[in-house]
Amino acid sequence: MKRHVLSALPLAAALLLPAAAQAQEDLLPEGPQVIEVTLVRWGMGFDTATVEGDTARFQIRNAGDTIHAFELEGEVGGEKIEVQSAELEPGEEAIIIVSLPPGEYVVYCPIDRHRAFGMEATVTFTGGEQSE
Numbered sequence: 001m002k003r004h005v006l007s008a009l010p011l012a013a014a015l016l017l018p019a020a021a022q023a024q025e026d027l028l029p030e031g032p033q034v035i036e037v038t039l040v041r042w043g044m045g046f047d048t049a050t051v052e053g054d055t056a057r058f059q060i061r062n063a064g065d066t067i068h069a070f071e072l073e074g075e076v077g078g079e080k081i082e083v084q085s086a087e088l089e090p091g092e093e094a095i096i097i098v099s100l101p102p103g104e105y106v107v108y109c110p111i112d113r114h115r116a117f118g119m120e121a122t123v124t125f126t127g128g129e130q131s132e
């Protein structure tokens with residue numbers, strides 16, 4: 001199975017590492033809170049989630065029967081930020097790691113009108129110390 005690994009740092013400096021997934025994955029930092037995202041028609045696998053700390057590891061799987069993707073959006077210091085996965089075929093997975101200031105962010109599927117159909121959820125980052 002093809003997997004995509006995307007790692008994003010604060011102001012949406014994003015690094016896309018396709019292919020060679022397992023090797024790349026071994027390089028990812030340990031510890032961030034995992035949020036499982038299951039893309040289906042029409043949902044993200046959750047409606048709200050809370051990240052205890054400033055870093056989250058979104059483990060995204062397209063469990064649907066059509067192309068989906070994952071996008072996170074919010075405002076940091078008055079500026080809009082966006083982090084987006086590649087388009088995922090059914091069965092494909094992606095990992096996105098983001099560190100963000102405390103606040104509420106929206107995640108959704110940017111494909112066609114999927115967001116309007118219900119592929120949208122809210123993620124709250126609490127900030128502060130993350131337990132190791």
Ligand SMILES: [Cu+2]
Nearest residue numbers: 068109111114
């Ligand atoms: Cu979708």
